[in-house]
Structures are given as structure tokens and as C-alpha cells.
Amino acid sequence: MEQRHNKKQFTLFEWVCAALVGLIVMACGGCASPGDLFRDSTMDFGSIKTVAVMPFTNLSRDQLAGERVRDVFSTALMSSGSIYSLPTGEIARAIGNIGLNNATTPSVEDVVKLSKALKADAIITGVVREYGDVRAGNAAADVIALSLQLIEGQTGRVVWSASTSQGGIGITEKLFGGGGKPINDVTEKAVNDLITKLFE
Amino acid sequence: MILLPSCSNSHSLRDMLLLALAAICSCVLAGCANPAGASLRFNSAVPGWGPMIAVYPIENLSGAPAPLKELHEELAATLQRAGARIVDQAALDSFFERHWVRYVGGIDETTSAALRDETGADAVLITNLELYNEQAPPRIALMARLVSTAGMPEIRWMDSYARTGDEAPGLLGLGIIEDPVRLRGLGFECLEASMRKFIMNAPEREHKVSAREIRENKPFTLSDLMDKMKDEPRQSADVPVNNRPWLSQVGDLISYRYQPRTWYSSRDVLDDQLRSVALIPFLDLSTRKYGAEVLVLHLAKQLVVDGRFKVVELGVIRDKILVSRIIMTSGISNANIDVISNSLGVELVVNGKLFDYLESNTTGQNPKVDFSLQMFERDTRKILWNSHSRNQGNDGVFFFDVGQISTASALTDKMSQSLLHRLNENASEKR
Numbered sequence: 001m002e003q004r005h006n007k008k009q010f011t012l013f014e015w016v017c018a019a020l021v022g023l024i025v026m027a028c029g030g031c032a033s034p035g036d037l038f039r040d041s042t043m044d045f046g047s048i049k050t051v052a053v054m055p056f057t058n059l060s061r062d063q064l065a066g067e068r069v070r071d072v073f074s075t076a077l078m079s080s081g082s083i084y085s086l087p088t089g090e091i092a093r094a095i096g097n098i099g100l101n102n103a104t105t106p107s108v109e110d111v112v113k114l115s116k117a118l119k120a121d122a123i124i125t126g127v128v129r130e131y132g133d134v135r136a137g138n139a140a141a142d143v144i145a146l147s148l149q150l151i152e153g154q155t156g157r158v159v160w161s162a163s164t165s166q167g168g169i170g171i172t173e174k175l176f177g178g179g180g181k182p183i184n185d186v187t188e189k190a191v192n193d194l195i196t197k198l199f200e
Numbered sequence: 201m202i203l204l205p206s207c208s209n210s211h212s213l214r215d216m217l218l219l220a221l222a223a224i225c226s227c228v229l230a231g232c233a234n235p236a237g238a239s240l241r242f243n244s245a246v247p248g249w250g251p252m253i254a255v256y257p258i259e260n261l262s263g264a265p266a267p268l269k270e271l272h273e274e275l276a277a278t279l280q281r282a283g284a285r286i287v288d289q290a291a292l293d294s295f296f297e298r299h300w301v302r303y304v305g306g307i308d309e310t311t312s313a314a315l316r317d318e319t320g321a322d323a324v325l326i327t328n329l330e331l332y333n334e335q336a337p338p339r340i341a342l343m344a345r346l347v348s349t350a351g352m353p354e355i356r357w358m359d360s361y362a363r364t365g366d367e368a369p370g371l372l373g374l375g376i377i378e379d380p381v382r383l384r385g386l387g388f389e390c391l392e393a394s395m396r397k398f399i400m401n402a403p404e405r406e407h408k409v410s411a412r413e414i415r416e417n418k419p420f421t422l423s424d425l426m427d428k429m430k431d432e433p434r435q436s437a438d439v440p441v442n443n444r445p446w447l448s449q450v451g452d453l454i455s456y457r458y459q460p461r462t463w464y465s466s467r468d469v470l471d472d473q474l475r476s477v478a479l480i481p482f483l484d485l486s487t488r489k490y491g492a493e494v495l496v497l498h499l500a501k502q503l504v505v506d507g508r509f510k511v512v513e514l515g516v517i518r519d520k521i522l523v524s525r526i527i528m529t530s531g532i533s534n535a536n537i538d539v540i541s542n543s544l545g546v547e548l549v550v551n552g553k554l555f556d557y558l559e560s561n562t563t564g565q566n567p568k569v570d571f572s573l574q575m576f577e578r579d580t581r582k583i584l585w586n587s588h589s590r591n592q593g594n595d596g597v598f599f600f601d602v603g604q605i606s607t608a609s610a611l612t613d614k615m616s617q618s619l620l621h622r623l624n625e626n627a628s629e630k631r
Binding site: 064067072074079085087090093184188 | 461462463464485528529530531532533534535536551553555570572574576582583586587588590
């Protein structure tokens with residue numbers, strides 16, 4: 001008696017389809033957001049009209065990176081037309097008045113005091129993790145890595161936090177050389193990315 | 201056989217040669233042309249014209265040594281040749297000694313009044329040297345302003361000149377200037393011609409009511425005070441205000457090349473009254489010595505040329521800041537705005553930060569300027585305008601260096617002009 005096998009044989013077409021599905025799944029996994037965004041779902045972001053952008057912590061080699069990025073961010077935030085960013089001189093005066101020692105990373109109490117003194121709805125703090133050129137072999141390109149936090153003025157709670165990284169050595173730089181985009185263009189791109197994340 | 205007329209054979213060989221010659225002549229002339237416009241030449245037979253002018257010694261903002269005495273003498277000689285009425289140098293020197301005048305980059309209210317009384321000067325010509333290099337190719341950048349001495353010193357005329365010797369080489373390099381004396385002579389003649397043109401044919405400005413008069417004549421009411429104390433004016437515009445035309449996104453074409461990268465405008469109307477503006481010294485984060493001072497001068501020039509605002513003399517602002525002991529380590533605060541606007545009686549206060557001010561050099565580096573600017577309103581102290589500008593000398597240059605800018609001075613001038621144009625567009629009544 002001939003024993004029949006019930007095992008199904010895959011055709012070539014089915015194999016190709018399965019391979020394609022696998023490739024798409026892998027590609028989607030690679031493109032997935034690394035989870036660099038936090039948003040407090042209970043917060044009404046529409047109520048934030050005035051913010052104080054604090055001096056950014058600068059972890060890069062460029063001594064002026066924090067001030068440069070802060071200025072670009074502050075102007076871009078205002079140009080969005082939704083939020084008023086307080087002048088840096090006024091923020092510096094308030095920092096001096098309340099005797100804040102570490103303006104880049106204020107405590108909850110300091111945030112409440114500051115927002116009261118400045119009549120600000122929220123405080124934005126940030127860290128410039130990387131700013132300048134990176135090298136890999138013969139290729140070099142400018143890169144920026146930046147993360148921001150939005151702290152509610154009344155409670156001192158972090159209600160939004162995001163980070164971004166732009167520029168660097170891509171496939172084009174590796175293959176053809178070249179210096180990539182200038183640091184200022186990369187900075188603007190990073191800042192626009194963060195503002196998009198804030199308003200989305 | 202019928203012969204058809206041919207378009208390609210319409211010119212004979214003689215015609216073609218003549219055309220080629222004409223083209224070569226045009227090229228040579230274009231290369232030798234002075235980009236700042238033709239300068240007028242005068243002789244001593246021309247009678248004296250204009251107000252009595254006290255020619256201040258030149259202030260060196262180049263950050264490098266320069267023959268200031270020679271330059272000052274050449275400037276005075278150029279003005280004398282043109283027939284300008286200038287205060288005698290010995291009288292001016294003795295005035296400086298009597299009043300211990302050490303700062304020559306501007307004039308304050310007290311010095312201005314004393315100068316008018318003692319020397320009879322109606323105006324002061326203040327000149328700043330922005331760039332000076334005698335090594336081939338020579339480079340020079342000058343700024344000059346005429347400040348009236350009647351009442352509160354006010355800038356009436358302002359212009360600048362910036363050029364490098366190899367800026368317009370022309371055919372076979374015939375247009376290259378290698379002699380620094382010739383180059384600076386061209387600069388002085390250009391500035392003198394511009395000033396003379398202003399004095400002889402002052403531009404007609406639209407008559408506007410002074411905002412200061414309106415403010416001072418308005419009776420004080422409690423409700424007005426309450427309105428000013430409210431935080432409502434901080435409300436931003438409803439629509440994004442940095443929407444730029446598509447042209448600027450693709451290749452930064454023509455006039456959009458030097459406009460601010462990002463900007464915010466409160467859209468308040470600023471041209472319905474004649475408002476005074478005070479340019480507060482900018483925070484200098486660049487490596488260029490006196491970079492912020494030079495930037496302020498360029499902005500002042502564009503404001504003066506535009507004529508929509510009354511620009512307070514920079515020396516008066518400096519004096520008030522010193523007297524009030526204002527120290528601004530990271531920008532202007534509300535308290536500083538109050539002090540400055542009340543003491544100067546201005547409606548608008550401008551402040552900013554300079555990040556980069558790099559000159560071109562022999563290694564082929566392009567000039568680069570990067571700055572941000574904020575304009576504040578005196579009563580509400582809110583920001584009316586906030587922008588960030590950044591450009592290089594080769595921005596928008598694609599073919600054969602056409603449109604290349606060789607000095608940071610000329611680049612800053614174009615950026616300031618474009619910035620003011622954008623500001624006026626957003627703050628105009630006829631928007």
C-alpha cells in the first residue's frame with residue numbers, strides 16, 4: 001500500500017512572496033522610530049503660549065554650540081507663530097534674581113520659581129550631545145545630536161521630551177566622499193524636526 | 201535658380217570683425233568700471249556747499265593696524281577738493297583737548313552741543329575703517345555717517361564702501377588695482393560723492409507724525425496703564441510667518457539669497473508714524489574683533505537709507521548705557537529696555553547676537569556672516585521682530601564666480617538690506 005504524504009509543496013511564486021514579506025518586515029523594523037519621543041497625554045499643549053528657552057547643556061567640543069543651537073531653536077519656535085519665546089536677556093536676569101546656580105538643569109522648585117518670575121507657561125531645557133564634524137576613514141561630515149524637554153511651569157513636570165540626530169556620514173559620503181551638509185543646515189534640520197515633534 | 205536669403209550669411213567678415221572688436225572693448229570697459237558708481241570730481245573753484253562739517257578722526261574697527269592719520273588727511277583733502285565746508289583741524293584738535301574727547305566712533309549729546317557752540321559745526325562726519333589690507337590685492341572697507349549736532353544727535357546720512365583690488369579684473373586683468381592708495385582714494389571719492397548728493401538733493405521722505413509727540417501729548421489714564429500691563433500683546437501671529445516663496449527654496453535665487461533664514465514678525469504696523477529706533481550693542485560671540493560694532497553700523501546704514509525710522513546716533517546710545525551702568529551679558533532684559541527707551545525717548549529697541557563674522561582670505565575662504573536680531577517695542581516690551589540670518593560670499597554662485605561677494609562688509613550690507621526689506625514687508629500698513 002502506497003503511503004501518501006500530506007505535506008504541502010510550496011511553489012516558486014509562494015517562496016518569492018514569502019521572501020518579499022520577510023524583506024518588508026525587516027525594512028520596516030529598521031525604519032522604526034527608536035522611541036525618542038515622550039508626550040504627556042494629560043497635558044493640554046494648546047495652553048502653552050509663552051516659554052523660556054533655558055541655556056542648553058553643551059556636551060560637544062564647540063564651546064558656543066549650546067548658544068548657537070538655542071538661538072536657532074528660539075527663533076524657529078517663534079516663527080512657527082504658535083509660541084512666544086522670551087528674550088534671552090530677560091531669562092538671564094530672572095536666573096540671576098532667583099539665584100539659580102545651574103541654569104541648564106533646573107530643579108522642580110527652580111522651574112516653578114522661574115516661570116513665576118518670567119510669567120512663562122513652560123520652560124524648555126536641552127542638551128547638545130554632539131555638534132561638529134565626525135570622521136570615518138576618509139569621509140567626514142557635520143553632525144548634530146540634540147534632545148529637549150518641555151517642563152510645565154506650574155508643577156515642574158516634564159510634559160514633553162524628544163531627541164533628534166541629523167547629519168553624519170551616510171552612504172553618499174562613504175561612496176563618493178565630500179563633507180556632507182554644512183553644520184548650520186544640519187542644525188536647522190534638527191531644530192525643525194524637534195518642532196514638528198512638539199506640534200504633531 | 202532662385203537664391204533664398206540666408207540668415208546665417210547676412211553678416212560679412214568685416215561686420216563680424218567689427219562686432220568682435222566692439223565686444224572686446226565692452227569687456228575691457230566693464231572690467232575697469234567702478235562698481236560703486238561714477239565718482240564726481242571737483243576743483244577748488246567750486247564754491248563751498250552744505251553745512252559746516254567737523255571731520256572726526258577715523259575709528260579703526262579692522263582689528264589690525266592701519267595708517268589712520270594718513271587716511272584722515274586724505275579724507276579731509278578729498279572733502280576740501282570737493283568744496284565742502286569743514287571745520288579747521290587745529291580748532292577741532294583743541295576742542296578734543298579741552299573736552300577730553302577720546303572716543304571717536306560716535307558722538308554723545310553733551311559733546312555734540314559743545315562742538316556746535318565752540319566750533320560752529322552743523323554736523324559731524326564719523327568714519328569707521330572696517331577692513332584695511334595693503335598686501336596685494338589690497339582690500340578696504342569704510343563706513344561714514346553724517347550726524348547733525350542740532351538738538352539730539354541724529355544720523356542723517358550714512359554710506360559704506362568695500363572693495364578688493366581684484367574684484368573687477370576685467371580682460372587680461374587690466375581692472376586689477378594693486379595700489380592701496382588708489383583703492384582708498386576711490387573709496388573716499390565714492391563716499392564724498394554720496395554725501396554731496398545727499399546734501400545737494402536730499403531725498404524726499406513721506407511726512408509722518410512723530411510717535412514721540414503722540415505719546416507725550418496723550419493724557420495719562422489708568423485704563424491705558426492697565427492695558428499696557430496686560431500680557432495679551434505677547435500673543436503670536438495665527439499663521440506661520442516664515443512661509444517663503446518657492447524660489448528661495450530652490451537655489452536661493454536673486455533677492456531671496458540674503459534674506460533671513462527664519463524670522464518671526466508680530467505683524468504690528470510700524471510705518472504709520474515716525475518711530476525712533478535705538479541700536480543697542482550686539483552680543484559678540486564671533487572671533488572677529490569689533491565684529492558686533494561693524495554689524496550694528498551696517499544695520500544702522502540700512503535703516504538710515506530706508507528712511508522709515510529715525511535712527512539715534514550710536515554714540516548717544518553708548519553714552520546712556522555707560523551712564524546707566526547697563527551690563528548685558530546675554531542680551532537685553534525688560535529692565536534695560538525701560539531704561540534705554542525712557543532715557544532716549546525711542547519707540548523701538550534693536551538688539552542681537554553675532555555668531556560669525558569671517559573675512560575672505562588669500563586661501564580662498566569665502567566671507568561668512570551669521571547673526572540674529574530682535575526688535576522690541578518700548579511700552580509692551582514684546583518682541584516685534586526676531587530673525588536669524590546666515591550667508592556666505594558664494595551663496596547662489598553657480599557659474600564663473602558671477603555674483604560672488606569678496607568682503608564680509610559687502611555681504612553684511614546685502615544681508616541687512618534684505619532683512620530690512622523683509623521686516624518692512626511684514627510691518628507695513630499697506631500689506
